[in-house]
Amino acid sequence: MIDFSPQPVQLLSLDGERMPRPDLDPWVDDLDGLALLALYRDMVVVRRIDTEATALQRQGELGLWPPLLGQEAAQVGSARALRDDDFIFPSYRENAVAYCRGVNLTDIVKVWRGNAQSGWDPYTVNMATPAIIIGAQTLHATGWALGVQRDEVDSVAITYFGDGATSEGDVNEAMVFAASFQAPVVFFCQNNHWAISEPVGLQAHRQIADRAPGFGIPSLRIDGNDVLAVMAATRIALDRARTGGGPTFIEAVTYRMGPHTTADDPSRYRDPAELAEWKTRDPLLRLHRLLERLEVITPEVEAETQAIADAVAAELRAGCIGLADPEPLSVFDHVYTTPNATLERQRTDYAGYLTSFGSQPGEGR
Amino acid sequence: MTMTTLMTPATVSTVPGLTVPAYTEPAPTPLRETKTLTLGKAINEGLRQAMLDDPKVVLLGEDIGALGGVFRVTSDLQAQFGVRRVIDTPLAESAIIGTAVGLAYRGYRPVCEIQFDGFIFPGFDQIVSQVAKFHYRTQGAVRMPITIRVPFGGGIGAAEHHSESPEAYFAHTSGLRVIAVSNAQDAYSLIRQAIASDDPVLYFEPKRRYHVKGEVLPELGAPMEQAVIVTPGTDVTLLTYGALVSTAKDAALAAGDEGVSIEVIDLRSLSPVDYAVVEASVRKTGRLVVTHEAAQSGGLGGEIIATVTERCFSYLESAPVRVTGFDVPYPPAKLESHHLPDLDRILDGVDRVMGRR
Numbered sequence: 001m002i003d004f005s006p007q008p009v010q011l012l013s014l015d016g017e018r019m020p021r022p023d024l025d026p027w028v029d030d031l032d033g034l035a036l037l038a039l040y041r042d043m044v045v046v047r048r049i050d051t052e053a054t055a056l057q058r059q060g061e062l063g064l065w066p067p068l069l070g071q072e073a074a075q076v077g078s079a080r081a082l083r084d085d086d087f088i089f090p091s092y093r094e095n096a097v098a099y100c101r102g103v104n105l106t107d108i109v110k111v112w113r114g115n116a117q118s119g120w121d122p123y124t125v126n127m128a129t130p131a132i133i134i135g136a137q138t139l140h141a142t143g144w145a146l147g148v149q150r151d152e153v154d155s156v157a158i159t160y161f162g163d164g165a166t167s168e169g170d171v172n173e174a175m176v177f178a179a180s181f182q183a184p185v186v187f188f189c190q191n192n193h194w195a196i197s198e199p200v201g202l203q204a205h206r207q208i209a210d211r212a213p214g215f216g217i218p219s220l221r222i223d224g225n226d227v228l229a230v231m232a233a234t235r236i237a238l239d240r241a242r243t244g245g246g247p248t249f250i251e252a253v254t255y256r257m258g259p260h261t262t263a264d265d266p267s268r269y270r271d272p273a274e275l276a277e278w279k280t281r282d283p284l285l286r287l288h289r290l291l292e293r294l295e296v297i298t299p300e301v302e303a304e305t306q307a308i309a310d311a312v313a314a315e316l317r318a319g320c321i322g323l324a325d326p327e328p329l330s331v332f333d334h335v336y337t338t339p340n341a342t343l344e345r346q347r348t349d350y351a352g353y354l355t356s357f358g359s360q361p362g363e364g365r
Numbered sequence: 366m367t368m369t370t371l372m373t374p375a376t377v378s379t380v381p382g383l384t385v386p387a388y389t390e391p392a393p394t395p396l397r398e399t400k401t402l403t404l405g406k407a408i409n410e411g412l413r414q415a416m417l418d419d420p421k422v423v424l425l426g427e428d429i430g431a432l433g434g435v436f437r438v439t440s441d442l443q444a445q446f447g448v449r450r451v452i453d454t455p456l457a458e459s460a461i462i463g464t465a466v467g468l469a470y471r472g473y474r475p476v477c478e479i480q481f482d483g484f485i486f487p488g489f490d491q492i493v494s495q496v497a498k499f500h501y502r503t504q505g506a507v508r509m510p511i512t513i514r515v516p517f518g519g520g521i522g523a524a525e526h527h528s529e530s531p532e533a534y535f536a537h538t539s540g541l542r543v544i545a546v547s548n549a550q551d552a553y554s555l556i557r558q559a560i561a562s563d564d565p566v567l568y569f570e571p572k573r574r575y576h577v578k579g580e581v582l583p584e585l586g587a588p589m590e591q592a593v594i595v596t597p598g599t600d601v602t603l604l605t606y607g608a609l610v611s612t613a614k615d616a617a618l619a620a621g622d623e624g625v626s627i628e629v630i631d632l633r634s635l636s637p638v639d640y641a642v643v644e645a646s647v648r649k650t651g652r653l654v655v656t657h658e659a660a661q662s663g664g665l666g667g668e669i670i671a672t673v674t675e676r677c678f679s680y681l682e683s684a685p686v687r688v689t690g691f692d693v694p695y696p697p698a699k700l701e702s703h704h705l706p707d708l709d710r711i712l713d714g715v716d717r718v719m720g721r722r
Binding site for chain 2: 087089116117118121122123128129133136138139140141142143144145146147148149150151157169170173174176177180333334335336337338340341342343
């Protein structure tokens with residue numbers, strides 16, 4: 001099994017105590033009580049989105065949902081460190097990142113309802129839509145960063161992937177390219193300990209963060225359930241990239257408290273005691289305790305936060321259920337940028353076939 | 366640890382891309398008049414013109430810089446346009462394609478060189494799962510104007526993985542355009558069209574014809590999706606692409622001596638196929654032979670014949686014929702002359718479609 005010592009970097013103890021770290025403190029010193037509360041609200045809201053989407057799947061409104069339960073700090077802390085002109089290349093679990101990026105709630109679930117292969121226009125929020133082939137997006141981020149170098153600007157690409165992805169050739173090739181060209185890209189690995197049923201020890205005989213230096217890429221191993229450590233690490237990595245320092249690898253050590261997706265059953269492969277242990281390291285609990293220490297959170301503030309989360313959940317539900325099925329003939333749209341004779345013939349034939357039932361295309365059959 | 370957890374590599378590699386001379390505006394030296402060029406040089410001139418036309422065109426590949434590629438197709442382009450636009454990459458085909466996707470995302474127009482046909486498969490996933498699907502996936506929001514150049518085909522006595530014809534995999538993949546050129550003029554014109562296209566294009570180069578010369582006009586010519594009748598005829602339609610176009614023309618000459626008039630069509634575009642030209646020819650001749658180096662089963666010949674049969678059944682005088690490579694892995698060099706369709710095998714196919722044997 002993997003050796004988990006030394007412990008990943010923490011700025012927050014499990015009791016919510018702010019632990020001084022002279023090397024990292026300057027990167028999060030600006031976060032006052034209100035800023036911390038904002039992060040907490042993000043985390044509460046994305047957990048609520050997760051709960052609601054899971055319920056929507058159980059009710060048959062979504063085909064599938066990949067929960068991020070337990071990874072709220074890793075996603076919110078990193079997403080909130082980014083600039084608008086940075087570009088995100090996520091996997092399929094970064095729904096909290098999408099929320100922080102301002103993606104419309106309905107657009108987040110569009111893919112999982114089966115209405116589209118892509119919920120939003122990536123250019124409107126500078127975030128690519130979910131990449132399902134494991135690790136493929138790390139190369140896209142690296143290529144985008146090569147473009148940044150050619151444009152001579154200081155935007156940064158950040159790519160999210162999991163511990164399982166680190167076994168993929170694409171992730172390793174991305175690190176080779178990023179190091180060779182010193183591309184401004186941040187590799188953000190959420191080690192959530194499980195790739196469906198496979199424990200991280202199967203992917204990595206040693207700590208994942210140890211690999212990057214072999215590629216010539218400095219790495220940070222942080223407590224991914226500590227939103228302050230996540231933000232500090234991401235800011236360090238972004239700063240290195242912006243100032244010509246090249247790529248950085250962050251291993252955010254976290255835990256997938258839920259199933260891989262709503263189709264998964266962790267009881268077949270996971271010891272419940274492990275989940276119980278990780279629940280004591282819940283990212284929301286820890287930040288809540290810090291806010292209590294700072295006397296930022298009060299029962300009123302807590303109630304207000306829950307109300308915001310419930311309103312978001314209601315909006316998500318309404319948007320999801322309100323999504324109209326796509327037009328049948330739109331199955332032919334956007335394969336190419338220009339008309340294609342073979343495809344146009346198939347479209348015409350199928351339109352005629354639909355019409356032969358006495359209805360207009362789009363009315364269903 | 367200092368900075369305590371930032372694990373710094375012992376040495377950080379130097380960056381070729383950042384240590385070379387700064388980019389300077391290239392001297393405008395495009396092809397301006399008709400010249401006799403080899404097919405390889407014609408691609409080189411087409412690439413040069415495309416790079417002059419659009420500063421967002423960048424080339425990526427292995428050994429394409431100082432060496433000019435193993436076939437010298439990118440000769441002198443790095444010297445002219447600099448290392449920021451002609452990028453020698455580490456040896457990783459998936460990354461060549463995958464980083465091209467990222468560059469395209471950012472508005473660039475990448476041209477990837479895959480060194481040999483048989484080396485494309487490590488990049489297959491990025492081509493099929495990413496390049497081909499992005500425009501559809503994002504409902505038109507993200508375009509992938511990527512050109513992937515691939516030297517293809519056999520007949521050069523090469524080692525394994527250096528003589529393959531993988532075009533059918535890509536013609537089968539929705540979202541890709543697939544081109545195969547046969548002569549210097551098309552090589553020049555179609556590489557420019559491929560790069561200018563907002564769709565991803567697989568551009569297959571007939572490697573055993575790289576050194577064959579032809580006249581090249583500095584023109585774009587007919588749209589790349591158009592098939593071209595290179596030899597008109599009335600008895601048999603002989604359809605092919607790439608290196609075999611030359612062999613097919615020889616076959617038409619030889620058959621003409623025996624009183625059989627062959628119409629040779631250079632398909633040029635393998636996806637989409639220009640069925641308008643193919644169907645018109647078959648309706649005239651009533652007979653169809655398709656020849657390609659790639660294996661028969663699941664190949665383009667079968668697809669084209671099926672489509673022509675569906676659409677032109679009543680015009681057919683006889684069953685269409687395929688003359689192709691066998692359904693074997695590409696054989697060793699000493700056996701490749703048996704595997705590859707040649708003049709005699711094509712003429713044998715013509716005899717069969719004519720009912721002469």
